[in-house]
Amino acid sequence: MPEKPIKGEKRYFMTGNEVVAYAALAAGADIMYGYPITPQNEIMHYWTRLAPRYGKDFLQTEDELSAGFTTVGGVLAGKKSFTATAGPGNTLMQEPVSMAEAMRLPIVVVIQQRGGPSTATVIYSQQEVTMTTIGGNGEGFRIVYSTATHQELFDYTIKAFNAAWKYRFPTFVLGDGYQAKMRESLTMYDPEEKGIPIVPSEPYVGKPGVPGVDRPPGQYRNTYNVEEELYEVVENLARDFNAIAPEVAEYESLEAGRSDLVVVSHGVISRAVKEAVSELREAGASVGYFRPVTLRPLAEKELRDAANKAKAMLLVESANGQMARLIKDAAYGCKAEMIPLYKPGMGITAEEVAAKIRSILG
Amino acid sequence: MAKAVKIILAGEGGQGVQSVAEIIAEAANEEGREALYIPNFGVEQRGGVSVAYLQIGDRPIGSPKFLKADIVIALSDRAVYRTLKYVGPETVFVYDAGIKGVEDVIPKSARKVLAIPALQVANEELNPRVFNVIIMGAVVRATEVVSQDRAKDAIEKKLGYKFEKNPELRDLNFKAIDRGAELVTGLV
Amino acid sequence: MSLQLAMPKSWRVDTKPHKFCPGCGHGLVLKALGQAIDELGIQDRTVYGCDIGCSLLSWDFFNFDSIQTHHGRTTPVITGLKRANPNLIGIAYMGDGGGYAIGSQHLVNAASRNEKITVILVNNTQYGMTGGQMAPTTMPGQKTETSPYGRDPEKTGYPTQGPEMVAAVTREGAYVARGTVSNPRQLRGFIKKALENQIQGRGFSFVEVLSTCPTNWRTNAEETWKFVEKEMTRYFKVGEIKVPEPRHEEGK
Numbered sequence: 001m002p003e004k005p006i007k008g009e010k011r012y013f014m015t016g017n018e019v020v021a022y023a024a025l026a027a028g029a030d031i032m033y034g035y036p037i038t039p040q041n042e043i044m045h046y047w048t049r050l051a052p053r054y055g056k057d058f059l060q061t062e063d064e065l066s067a068g069f070t071t072v073g074g075v076l077a078g079k080k081s082f083t084a085t086a087g088p089g090n091t092l093m094q095e096p097v098s099m100a101e102a103m104r105l106p107i108v109v110v111i112q113q114r115g116g117p118s119t120a121t122v123i124y125s126q127q128e129v130t131m132t133t134i135g136g137n138g139e140g141f142r143i144v145y146s147t148a149t150h151q152e153l154f155d156y157t158i159k160a161f162n163a164a165w166k167y168r169f170p171t172f173v174l175g176d177g178y179q180a181k182m183r184e185s186l187t188m189y190d191p192e193e194k195g196i197p198i199v200p201s202e203p204y205v206g207k208p209g210v211p212g213v214d215r216p217p218g219q220y221r222n223t224y225n226v227e228e229e230l231y232e233v234v235e236n237l238a239r240d241f242n243a244i245a246p247e248v249a250e251y252e253s254l255e256a257g258r259s260d261l262v263v264v265s266h267g268v269i270s271r272a273v274k275e276a277v278s279e280l281r282e283a284g285a286s287v288g289y290f291r292p293v294t295l296r297p298l299a300e301k302e303l304r305d306a307a308n309k310a311k312a313m314l315l316v317e318s319a320n321g322q323m324a325r326l327i328k329d330a331a332y333g334c335k336a337e338m339i340p341l342y343k344p345g346m347g348i349t350a351e352e353v354a355a356k357i358r359s360i361l362g
Numbered sequence: 363m364a365k366a367v368k369i370i371l372a373g374e375g376g377q378g379v380q381s382v383a384e385i386i387a388e389a390a391n392e393e394g395r396e397a398l399y400i401p402n403f404g405v406e407q408r409g410g411v412s413v414a415y416l417q418i419g420d421r422p423i424g425s426p427k428f429l430k431a432d433i434v435i436a437l438s439d440r441a442v443y444r445t446l447k448y449v450g451p452e453t454v455f456v457y458d459a460g461i462k463g464v465e466d467v468i469p470k471s472a473r474k475v476l477a478i479p480a481l482q483v484a485n486e487e488l489n490p491r492v493f494n495v496i497i498m499g500a501v502v503r504a505t506e507v508v509s510q511d512r513a514k515d516a517i518e519k520k521l522g523y524k525f526e527k528n529p530e531l532r533d534l535n536f537k538a539i540d541r542g543a544e545l546v547t548g549l550v
Numbered sequence: 551m552s553l554q555l556a557m558p559k560s561w562r563v564d565t566k567p568h569k570f571c572p573g574c575g576h577g578l579v580l581k582a583l584g585q586a587i588d589e590l591g592i593q594d595r596t597v598y599g600c601d602i603g604c605s606l607l608s609w610d611f612f613n614f615d616s617i618q619t620h621h622g623r624t625t626p627v628i629t630g631l632k633r634a635n636p637n638l639i640g641i642a643y644m645g646d647g648g649g650y651a652i653g654s655q656h657l658v659n660a661a662s663r664n665e666k667i668t669v670i671l672v673n674n675t676q677y678g679m680t681g682g683q684m685a686p687t688t689m690p691g692q693k694t695e696t697s698p699y700g701r702d703p704e705k706t707g708y709p710t711q712g713p714e715m716v717a718a719v720t721r722e723g724a725y726v727a728r729g730t731v732s733n734p735r736q737l738r739g740f741i742k743k744a745l746e747n748q749i750q751g752r753g754f755s756f757v758e759v760l761s762t763c764p765t766n767w768r769t770n771a772e773e774t775w776k777f778v779e780k781e782m783t784r785y786f787k788v789g790e791i792k793v794p795e796p797r798h799e800e801g802k
């Protein structure tokens with residue numbers, strides 16, 4: 001059986017779903033649990049073809065509740081476990097994610113956003129931001145990477161497994177239907193050959209020895225008797241999450257602290273924004289961009305800094321203000337006026353962003 | 363640096379527009395250029411028109427889909443209707459000359475409208491099976507996103523295993539590229 | 551030349567030709583359903599719920615009031631509707647993924663409660679709408695997108711015996727049958743009896759239909775029919791599985 005799926009560095013041209021399957025292998029994932037849903041199906045299709053060749057496993061479950069909870073079970077057994085879903089499947093996924101959040105279980109979930117609400121379209125949107133960052137009956141103690149290119153899909157899928165097992169919070173890779181289905185180039189590599197260490201996994205239950213004799217029993221709960229008990233648990237979760245936030249948070253920016261207007265976007269939309277901003281800067285406009293790579297936790301300090309120096313921020317997304325809510329919350333009290341460009345469930349082109357920037361700058 | 367060339371290919375299910383787009387994208391990638399290709403998909407596609415969005419350039423490509431294309435190639439009457447919204451003043455609109463009754467719906471504002479007899483050439487001179495390869499030749503020549511030789515290399519890469527068994531197929535496919543290119547030479 | 555049979559009266563003419571692939575079994579099932587409803591004369595009080603799966607394409611198929619629900623959730627939507635207005639005839643139409651995987655808890659519980667609704671479930675051995683993944687009904691050895699090396703019953707079990715399961719959890723008054731698109735006359739009879747069972751308020755009624763999906767099976771016409779008639783019937787026995795006792799009044 002070949003040990004490593006990828007050796008050396010090589011340029012590929014493929015779909016995003018294929019990229020995710022390879023990245024999960026490269027990251028040392030052991031098992032995928034999943035339920036079909038467009039536009040993530042091909043992650044499963046590629047995984048089911050590749051996995052047996054590398055001694056990896058797959059289970060197709062009866063729905064996403066089950067896919068999420070079996071992923072939880074896989075993690076409890078100490079295996080690097082992941083699932084992938086979208087739209088209404090993400091809705092169902094919130095229950096298992098909330099258990100993982102409460103118990104610090106490092107499940108990895110790949111989301112390829114599609115249109116909502118309800119079944120809507122199987123194609124594309126950025127409408128799963130609220131659900132992915134703060135869904136479930138909890139406080140949103142999760143790590144969420146929003147990717148923009150196939151290279152990032154590869155890099156951040158690997159990073160997601162590492163971050164999950166390092167920090168022990170459920171971790172999402174937030175893509176979308178366009179990224180899932182489009183083909184573009186990327187360079188794949190073996191992370192360890194590149195000096196990216198793979199964080200090892202570890203069982204929560206079933207460790208060697210007799211519980212109570214050789215080792216303390218591994219016992220995990222999510223139910224508490226009184227308010228104070230729960231309060232302490234959530235306070236601890238919040239403290240730990242806030243402590244790792246500066247280390248986990250990632251962003252990308254261009255002249256965000258030195259421009260009158262800063263365009264904020266995430267994921268695939270940031271490609272169009274970058275194109276528009278670069279073009280208008282070449283023409284002399286005072287415009288920059290800020291792009292949160294992690295939507296949870298956000299790079300708050302840098303965002304606030306930009307929001308205090310700019311006169312206005314243009315918030316661009318394929319949703320009706322879901323990213324904007326995160327941004328406005330983090331930038332509360334900052335100087336910049338917040339201007340929306342929302343197109344729920346629709347792509348946004350560089351031309352549209354450029355036209356909006358021009359109309360703002362006058 | 364020049365902006366990416368934006369191409370729309372649209373046709374009926376069996377016409378092979380997606381494989382044409384994919385092969386051109388791969389050929390451009392092989393040349394070290396930036397290429398992005400995305401098919402339409404969704405519930406609509408069932409029995410609907412198949413649309414391929416293709417962009418090729420030298421800088422990272424922005425959004426995967428776009429509002430106006432530099433060139434639209436429509437291979438059926440339904441494909442003509444489906445792609446009208448991508449036609450702007452800079453667009454070259456190419457459709458198969460065999461499609462009847464659409465002359466009036468194509469926007470007069472397009473930079474250029476071309477009816478090419480690809481289907482006829484396929485049926486009468488070459489082989490119906492290489493219809494989409496003729497289209498590929500036409501796209502490659504009209505846009506110059508990759509060279510004709512590169513296009514042939516890409517076909518060789520995809521179908522080489524078939525060509526080994528039947529070398530006449532290679533000639534047929536390469537001829538289809540050349541004939542497709544001829545159909546638009548000097549017109550765009 | 552084959553004779554083009556007239557459309558059932560209850561079909562919506564302006565939404566035809568329908569949106570299923572050529573050779574798809576869904577159209578045949580909906581034809582049998584339309585004819586059964588015509589014969590019973592209940593078009594005015596039928597409410598039709600379709601699942602998410604290729605069944606979603608039928609949301610405007612009939613001249614009935616119709617609701618497209620969520621994947622797997624048609625049974626509870628129709629249950630709620632029937633409970634709130636028992637005069638309506640509630641039909642839940644779904645695929646095998648919708649009914650036996652994501653919606654199985656609803657099927658089992660609606661059947662156990664003997665809900666007075668009719669569930670019609672189309673078994674095409676895989677997930678059609680999403681491009682041909684394994685379903686609970688996938689045959690041993692059958693290749694699908696998520697069982698690319700063939701379904702291994704050791705790892706993923708044997709095809710779900712849906713009607714047998716429903717028959718096991720329902721009490722008297724329920725009607726359970728398995729029909730096939732290769733016998734439309736018999737299928738129409740089963741569906742009609744299922745609806746009559748609901749009209750008479752006797753209990754849950756359930757018809758599974760062995761159906762075709764040439765698109766994802768990647769079969770030609772001949773192979774398609776062979777698969778339904780020869781392969782599928784090895785695991786899925788066609789016939790009535792549970793029929794309520796005749797009522798005493800009926801003899802009078």
Ligand SMILES: Cc1ncc(C[n+]2csc(CCOP(=O)(O)OP(=O)(O)O)c2C)c(N)n1
Pocket residue numbers: 035036037038064088089092119602603604605621644645646647648649672674676677678679680685
């Ligand atoms: C919660 C949720 N998960 C997944 C899906 C994606 N999905 C749509 S249709 C379908 C499968 C349909 O298969 P089946 O029920 O067998 O019907 P068929 O298309 O074969 O008739 C799935 C998994 C969804 N819409 N909602």
Ligand code: SF4
Pocket residue numbers: 569570571572573574575576604674678679762763764765766
């Ligand atoms: S995919 Fe299969 S089930 Fe769906 S419409 Fe086509 S043939 Fe029918």
Ligand SMILES: [Mg+2]
Pocket residue numbers: 603645646647672673674675676677678685
């Ligand atoms: Mg099915």
